[in-house]
Amino acid sequence: MAxxxxxxxxxxxVAVASAVMVVSAKNPxxxxxxxxxxxxxxxxxxxxTGAEFLAMLLLVVYIGAVAVLFLFVVMMLDIDFxxxxxxxxxxxxxxxxVGLVVAAELILVVGGTTLSPxxxxxxxxxxxDIAERQNTAALGDxxxxxxxxxxxxxxxxxxxxxxxxxxxxxxxxxNIKRQNIARQVARTPETGVEIVKVKSGQGL
Amino acid sequence: MDSFFSTYIWxxxxxxxxxxxxxxxxxxxxxxxxxxxxxxxxNVQLRRGPNVVGPFGLFQxxxxxxKFILKEPIIPAGANKVVFLLAPLVSVVLALxxxxxxxLNDGWAVANINVGILYIFAISSLEVYGVIMAGWASxxxxxxxxxxxxxxxxxxYEVSIGIVIVTVLLCVGSLNLQDIVYAQKxxxxxxxxxxxxxxxxxxxxxxxxxxxxxxxxxAETNRPPFDLPEAESELVAGYMVEYSSAPYMMLxxxxxxxxxxxxxxxxxxxxxGWLPPFDFWLINWVPGIVWFLIKVCMVFFxxxxxxxxxxxxxxxxxxxxxxxVFLPLSLGMLxxxxxxxxxxxxxx
Numbered sequence: 001m002a003x004x005x006x007x008x009x010x011x012x013x014v015a016v017a018s019a020v021m022v023v024s025a026k027n028p029x030x031x032x033x034x035x036x037x038x039x040x041x042x043x044x045x046x047x048x049t050g051a052e053f054l055a056m057l058l059l060v061v062y063i064g065a066v067a068v069l070f071l072f073v074v075m076m077l078d079i080d081f082x083x084x085x086x087x088x089x090x091x092x093x094x095x096x097x098v099g100l101v102v103a104a105e106l107i108l109v110v111g112g113t114t115l116s117p118x119x120x121x122x123x124x125x126x127x128x129d130i131a132e133r134q135n136t137a138a139l140g141d142x143x144x145x146x147x148x149x150x151x152x153x154x155x156x157x158x159x160x161x162x163x164x165x166x167x168x169x170x171x172x173x174x175n176i177k178r179q180n181i182a183r184q185v186a187r188t189p190e191t192g193v194e195i196v197k198v199k200s201g202q203g204l
Numbered sequence: 205m206d207s208f209f210s211t212y213i214w215x216x217x218x219x220x221x222x223x224x225x226x227x228x229x230x231x232x233x234x235x236x237x238x239x240x241x242x243x244x245x246x247n248v249q250l251r252r253g254p255n256v257v258g259p260f261g262l263f264q265x266x267x268x269x270x271k272f273i274l275k276e277p278i279i280p281a282g283a284n285k286v287v288f289l290l291a292p293l294v295s296v297v298l299a300l301x302x303x304x305x306x307x308l309n310d311g312w313a314v315a316n317i318n319v320g321i322l323y324i325f326a327i328s329s330l331e332v333y334g335v336i337m338a339g340w341a342s343x344x345x346x347x348x349x350x351x352x353x354x355x356x357x358x359x360x361y362e363v364s365i366g367i368v369i370v371t372v373l374l375c376v377g378s379l380n381l382q383d384i385v386y387a388q389k390x391x392x393x394x395x396x397x398x399x400x401x402x403x404x405x406x407x408x409x410x411x412x413x414x415x416x417x418x419x420x421x422x423a424e425t426n427r428p429p430f431d432l433p434e435a436e437s438e439l440v441a442g443y444m445v446e447y448s449s450a451p452y453m454m455l456x457x458x459x460x461x462x463x464x465x466x467x468x469x470x471x472x473x474x475x476x477g478w479l480p481p482f483d484f485w486l487i488n489w490v491p492g493i494v495w496f497l498i499k500v501c502m503v504f505f506x507x508x509x510x511x512x513x514x515x516x517x518x519x520x521x522x523x524x525x526x527x528x529v530f531l532p533l534s535l536g537m538l539x540x541x542x543x544x545x546x547x548x549x550x551x552x
Binding site for chain 1: 325327333336337362524
C-alpha cells in the first residue's frame with residue numbers, strides 16, 4: 001500500500017499545483033497546458049481507485065477533444081491579457097462564493113449521512129473485485145440496462161446541441177464556385193472537350 | 205525488508221528492464237524502417253536511395269542520428285523557449301508510451317492491461333499536442349498554419365478510427381489487445397470448415413473497415429498522401445520549420461513511432477497479431493514475434509508505397525473524405541455488424 005500512497009500524493013500534489021498555475025499563469029496558452037496537466041493527473045487518480053475505464057475516458061474526451069478546442073480558441077484569440085487581468089480582483093468575492101458552495105457540497109456528499117440517509121448507501125456501494133468483474137463491463141451493464149433511457153436522452157440532447165451549433169454557424173454563401181465531385185467524375189471526353197478546327201491566321 | 209524487496213523493488217526492476225529492452229529494439233527497428241521508407245520511395249522513382257554508409261546504405265539512419273545530435277539546436281528569438289523544447293519531448297514520450305501495451309507475441313507485452321485498446325486510443329489522441337505546441341511555440345506563420353491543419357486533420361480522422369475500433373471490439377467482446385488476437389484464431393475460415401488460417405482474421409470479415417482503418421491511419425499519422433501539415437510546396441515543412449538538430453530528430457522519431465504504432469495496431473486488429481497464417485507444423489514452429497514483425501513490415505510497405513505513388517490531397521478534399529465518406533461508412537458498418545452479431549448470436 002505504501003506505493004499506492006506515494007503515487008496518490010504525487011498525482012494529487014501535481015494536480016493541485018497545476019490547478020493553481022492554471023489561474024495564476026500569465027500566458028493563457030500556458031494556462032491551458034497546465035489545465036491539461038490537471039486532467040492528466042486526475043486520470044492518474046482514477047487509475048489508483050481502480051476506475052480504469054473512467055481514467056481512459058477522461059484522457060480521450062477531456063484531453064483529446066475538449067482541451068484541444070480550448071487550446072485552439074485561446075491561440076486564435078488575440079486578447080491583451082495584461083489589460084484583461086486588471087480588474088480581476090474585483091471578482092474575487094464571487095469566485096470565493098462559488099468555491100465555498102462547491103466545498104460545502106463536497107462536504108455534504110462525503111459526510112452526508114445525517115442529511116440524506118440514502119447517501120451513505122451509495123457511497124458504500126460495494127465494488128466487485130476487478131478480477132471477477134471488469135469495470136468496463138460493469139459500467140456497460142448499468143448504463144445499458146438500468147439507465148438506458150437516460151443514456152439515450154443524454155445522447156439526443158448532445159445531438160440537438162450539435163445540430164444547433166451547426167445551424168447557427170452555417171452560412172451558405174451564394175455566387176461561389178463549388179466542386180461537384182459526382183459531376184466531375186461523370187464527365188467524359190465527349191462532354192468535356194470540344195474539338196475545333198482553327199484556320200491559321202483567323203483564330204476563333 | 206526482504207518482503208519489501210520482493211514486492212516492490214524486484215518487480216520494478218523487471219519492468220524497467222522489459223521497457224528498456226522494448227524501447228531499444230523499437231528504436232533500432234525504426235532506424236531501419238526509416239531507411240526502408242527511403243529505399244522504397246527511391247526504387248519507385250528509379251533512384252538508388254541512400255547507398256553510401258555501410259553495405260546497401262544500411263547504416264544511413266545511424267549516420268543521420270550522429271549528424272542530428274552533433275549539430276547545434278537553434279531556438280528562434282521570438283519563440284516561447286519552454287514550450288518550444290517541450291513539444292518534441294511530449295511527442296516522443298507519448299509516441300513511445302503507447303508501445304507499453306502492444307503484445308508482440310503471446311504474453312509479450314510490457315503491461316497487459318484490460319483497457320489496452322482504450323489506452324492506445326487515449327495516448328494517441330494526445331499526440332496532437334506535440335504538433336500544436338510545436339507550431340504555436342515557434343512563433344512563426346508557416347509552423348502555426350501547419351499545426352492548425354494537423355490538429356484539425358488528426359481530430360477528424362480519430363473519429364473514424366475510433367468507430368472502426370469499436371466495430372472490431374464488438375466482434376471480440378474485450379478491450380484487451382491479447383484477447384483481440386485470440387479472437388482471430390477462429391473466424392470466417394473455420395466457419396466454412398477450413399482449418400485455422402489467415403482467412404479467420406478480421407481483415408476478411410471486416411474488409412471495408414480494414415480499408416477505412418488503413419487510410420485513416422495514413423491521415424492520422426500525417427503520412428502522404430495526407431501530409432498537408434508539412435506540405436513542402438505550400439508550408440515549407442509545416443510545424444517543423446523552425447526546428448533543427450536534436451529537437452527535429454525527436455519530432456521525426458515520434459512521427460515514425462506513431463506510424464509503426466498504426467502498423468502494429470492494424471496487425472493486431474485485422475491481421476491476427478502473432479498468429480501464423482497456416483496451421484502447419486513447420487509454420488507453427490516459427491516464433492510468433494517473427495509473424496508479427498513480418499505483418500508489421502507488410503503494412504508499412506503499404507504505407508511506403510502510398511507515399512511513393514499517390515499524389516497529395518487538397519485540404520478540403522481531405523476533410524470531405526474524413527467527414528462525408530469515412531464517418532457515414534464506418535457508422536453504417538458499425539450498425540450492420542452490431543445487427544448481424546445480435547441476430548446470428550456470433551458475438552457469444
